[in-house]
Amino acid sequence: MFAPAPILPVSDADPFALDVLEDPLPFQADLRDAGPVVYLQRYGVFAMGRYEQVHAALTDWQSFQSGAGVGLSNFRYETPWRPPSILLEADPPHHDAPRAVLAKILRPRALQKLRASWFRDAEVLVDQVLSTATEFDVVADLAAAFPLRVFPDAVGIPDSGRENLLPYGDHAFNAFGPANGLVAKGAPRVAELSGWVNEQCAREALTADGFGAQIWAAADRGDITHEQAPLVVRSLLTAGVDTTVNGLAAVLYAFARHPEQWAGLRENRTLARTAFDEAVRWESPVQTFFRTATSDTEMGGTMIPDGKKILMFLGAANRDPRRWENPDAFDLARNPSGHVGYGMGIHQCVGQHVARLESEALLTALATRVESWEIAGPVRRHLNNTLRSWESVPVRVRLGQ
Amino acid sequence: MSQNPVSSGAPADAALRVVAKEAVAEGVVALTLRHPTGRRLPDWAPGAHIDLVFPTGLTRQYSLCGDRWDAHTYRIGVLREPVGRGGSAYVHDELAEGDVVGVGGPRNNFPLVPSQRYLFIAGGIGITPLLPMIRQAELVGADWTLVYGGRTRTSMAFRDELAAYGDRVVVAPRDECGLPDLPTHLAAADATDTRVYVCGPGPLLGAVENYCAHWPVGQLRTERFVPKDRGASLRDEPFEVELARSGLAVTVSPGATVLDAVQAAGVNVLSSCREGTCGTCETTVLAGAPDHRDSVLDDDERSAGDCMLICVSRSCSDRLVLDL
Numbered sequence: 001m002f003a004p005a006p007i008l009p010v011s012d013a014d015p016f017a018l019d020v021l022e023d024p025l026p027f028q029a030d031l032r033d034a035g036p037v038v039y040l041q042r043y044g045v046f047a048m049g050r051y052e053q054v055h056a057a058l059t060d061w062q063s064f065q066s067g068a069g070v071g072l073s074n075f076r077y078e079t080p081w082r083p084p085s086i087l088l089e090a091d092p093p094h095h096d097a098p099r100a101v102l103a104k105i106l107r108p109r110a111l112q113k114l115r116a117s118w119f120r121d122a123e124v125l126v127d128q129v130l131s132t133a134t135e136f137d138v139v140a141d142l143a144a145a146f147p148l149r150v151f152p153d154a155v156g157i158p159d160s161g162r163e164n165l166l167p168y169g170d171h172a173f174n175a176f177g178p179a180n181g182l183v184a185k186g187a188p189r190v191a192e193l194s195g196w197v198n199e200q201c202a203r204e205a206l207t208a209d210g211f212g213a214q215i216w217a218a219a220d221r222g223d224i225t226h227e228q229a230p231l232v233v234r235s236l237l238t239a240g241v242d243t244t245v246n247g248l249a250a251v252l253y254a255f256a257r258h259p260e261q262w263a264g265l266r267e268n269r270t271l272a273r274t275a276f277d278e279a280v281r282w283e284s285p286v287q288t289f290f291r292t293a294t295s296d297t298e299m300g301g302t303m304i305p306d307g308k309k310i311l312m313f314l315g316a317a318n319r320d321p322r323r324w325e326n327p328d329a330f331d332l333a334r335n336p337s338g339h340v341g342y343g344m345g346i347h348q349c350v351g352q353h354v355a356r357l358e359s360e361a362l363l364t365a366l367a368t369r370v371e372s373w374e375i376a377g378p379v380r381r382h383l384n385n386t387l388r389s390w391e392s393v394p395v396r397v398r399l400g401q
Numbered sequence: 402m403s404q405n406p407v408s409s410g411a412p413a414d415a416a417l418r419v420v421a422k423e424a425v426a427e428g429v430v431a432l433t434l435r436h437p438t439g440r441r442l443p444d445w446a447p448g449a450h451i452d453l454v455f456p457t458g459l460t461r462q463y464s465l466c467g468d469r470w471d472a473h474t475y476r477i478g479v480l481r482e483p484v485g486r487g488g489s490a491y492v493h494d495e496l497a498e499g500d501v502v503g504v505g506g507p508r509n510n511f512p513l514v515p516s517q518r519y520l521f522i523a524g525g526i527g528i529t530p531l532l533p534m535i536r537q538a539e540l541v542g543a544d545w546t547l548v549y550g551g552r553t554r555t556s557m558a559f560r561d562e563l564a565a566y567g568d569r570v571v572v573a574p575r576d577e578c579g580l581p582d583l584p585t586h587l588a589a590a591d592a593t594d595t596r597v598y599v600c601g602p603g604p605l606l607g608a609v610e611n612y613c614a615h616w617p618v619g620q621l622r623t624e625r626f627v628p629k630d631r632g633a634s635l636r637d638e639p640f641e642v643e644l645a646r647s648g649l650a651v652t653v654s655p656g657a658t659v660l661d662a663v664q665a666a667g668v669n670v671l672s673s674c675r676e677g678t679c680g681t682c683e684t685t686v687l688a689g690a691p692d693h694r695d696s697v698l699d700d701d702e703r704s705a706g707d708c709m710l711i712c713v714s715r716s717c718s719d720r721l722v723l724d725l
Contacts, residue, residue, distance in 0.1 A: 059441065060441070061444070093446070093447075093540060094515075096446045096512065097512065097513075097515050100446075100512055107680050107697065108680055108683045109698075109702065109708065220619075221618055221619035222596060222617075222618075222619035223512075223514050223619065224514070224515060225515050225516075270646070274669050274671060277671055335664065335671075336671070337670075337673060337675075337681075338672070338673065342673070344673075344674070348673065348674065352673075353681075
């Protein structure tokens, strides 16, 4: 059993308790104030909530590996619930080839081809929503609807069964946390959902022109193996939906709460790109990820023993007053560059450009039509062990000319 | 203020210090480079190279041949090119331990793809990108062979490092054994679905490419360092950046990045890694010639010159016009 050094702050708080997931901000502030590294007694893991240490740990893949799992489960000693991701849960050298293939397929220049059609799709969706009501739910009607409309098409999976993507992603992100009630709730459908997702990753299931087909083409060139191809497609389907839905919900929620910022965007549409990243900083859709120490490693004055899990609070780092001025404000005048909401280093979110494009399309379409909006009823969170997520954000809009 | 080491304000890869320079074979020196403040260097994978930027404005590419697990130093091997344009002569004759040299990248046009079996073929200094590949093949338990040709044994660098691998390495100095028996090795590779990696002088690459002309795409992987024509020169002087959408013009001084200059002018541009690896700050170039120093764009995109990563890339021309 590990005996914490006397200077190491120890906490018995549970970051995965439902009330903390409901509102993680007080816990995060305590964590940051307690010290650069804190020992979480309940799970026997080290935690970091300050930007400096979170950034350093994310960047240092040599000392903080992902291959033992980026959840609480330590793959050195435990069997993962599904075959590990060859991107997220892999270290160099195994990580190199899948990452290089996906990075090339999802880089900004490659996405230029999708830009015009996604902007049109966003206009169509926004028109549909606004033509039927001036009160609606931004989560269901926009934040979830838009990615589900454009992203599975871009990957190239068939129409039927797309409703499985969200519950699959929800469970995958719950499973990074401890085996609590949220994981138990998803367990009964795991086999069915995993089975469906795995079927979509097969070459035959994918259209000829999407990201999925490009991944298989990379396997034909030998850039990855044919065994790796379906797992790379799986990564897109796991990580590309829930995260974007919550990122979009975050930016829409942020604007509903900050009418003056919406007015600013209406005046200067180029702020649409900044807005999404500011929202990812402010309400980080991925709140936490774990790493595992590859040897006895010093961090923030603490020696973290080999094999120990480290829980990095991306959301806490993104609101660390040591790094950000007035961090609790959603402010388009701020430059959010350098936030760790997408991670940092070799595992930095490979799909970030996709998410930004989706957001830019949706916000641009809304800015054209919506003059102002406000929260129209109680906002309900959706609790997830890893994601900052919403069940419902009801709004009332006033349309512009 | 932030302790964030990537927000230091200076280009991440602008200048590295030579902390060791040693002769490793006849006409070959190995350089070890480190950031002057000792900070982490951008990550790389086998096959990656960096650009060295010489005081004359000339740039040359050198493969990284050190240990990627060491985040604080880069190691390269430099052959004195008898008919070169001065880059290698500068490294051999002028550049000394303690000097600071301009560095771009790393970029990787020669990545190691997953395979059960590899045949590595090196000619002379072409051994450098293959060294980390071999270490990696060893690490993942792949089956591999290296055929290493060179003029004479004494001109062939890193032989002592390779000696540890025993008979997986076929050392073939021309003055002792003539040209290596490529057809036999390549025929064996073809029969076993082996990935073949070749780096070396043009005639060696040509011979291998001829032999493998009928092979499936991707089985043979070669790297050729074509000296890039970057226009007049990389600039030491300031240059102008015009922001077309904002109607502003800013001057980028030698020590600053385009990103810094644009932001100082009040134009918000998203960036993330600040070392030319993530692509977040990619910006459309409307006029002017960017001096690409990122590790994201491929050769076609770089030569098209219609976009750049402004966190690290600079300008070859007096003026750049950006779509900002």
